[in-house]
Amino acid sequence: MKILLAVDGSAYSKKMLAYLATHESLLNANNSYTVFTAQAALPPRARAAVGKEIVDQYYADESEKVLAPVGKFLLRHGINAKSDWKVGPAGACIAKMAEDGEFDLVVMGSHGHSAVVNLVMGSIATQVLAHCKVPVLLVR
Secondary structure (H helix, E strand, C coil): CEEEEECCCCHHHHHHHHHHHCCCCCCCCCCEEEEEEEECCCCHHHHHHHCHHHHHHHHHHHHHHHHHHHHHHHHHCCCCCEEEEEECCHHHHHHHHHHHCCCCEEEEECCCCCHHHHHHHCCHHHHHHHHCCCCEEEEC
16 A cells, blocks of 8 residues: 655654554555655745745755654654655645555544634645545544
8 A cells, every 4th residue: 555644743743653553554564655744835025035045945954854753763663665745735735745646545643623623724634635535544
């Protein structure tokens, strides 16, 4: 199975990894994994003020802060995962990555907000569920 692990460095991502570690069918060497994170775009004025090179390095550094610990966790479990990141709205980026990469499953942590909070504010998990044609496993 080809699995996309959507992470953001939060405690909810850590809970998702702990869940995977306790479910051998989801975390084993027979599956292939890609760890993915999305970076919110900096405001245009900030990007213009510091320049493209600095902005690109910022995005790469911030992504590495999220991806590196997950990669180490997976290596401790005998999994050598690929990693990737994009700049843009997280929900849309995750859904696009899942479909373009032809993944069988997306696994991500969820804050578990109430339906009312999701209705008013929305959430990344809700956006992924709304736009993704790939099955999504939410871990709360």
